[in-house]
């Protein structure tokens with residue numbers, strides 16, 4: 089398929105290629121690659137679609153109430169969250185608070 093390439097300043101042969109948007113989640117964008125200079129082009133709609141897919145795979149939002157557990161406070165982790173973070177019973181985590189009052193729970197390596 090021929091398309092205008094900004095780099096080559098002419099119509100060139102393009103070939104379709106899937107490019108990683110994010111290697112960990114396996115989200116790809118379809119791109120047209122100039123066979124002359126290698127420049128790749130992705131239209132805005134395709135990029136939006138891929139971004140939505142990326143967000144759907146990465147952002148899990150749950151609103152939970154903090155509960156009293158003995159003398160401490162606790163929070164139940166929904167199964168979807170523990171699965172996505174790959175943490176389970178007895179798994180060590182690090183908990184810290186950032187300067188915007190966000191509580192971050194990170195699986196210890």
Ligand SMILES: [Zn+2]
Nearest residue numbers: 093096122125
């Ligand atoms: Zn080109």
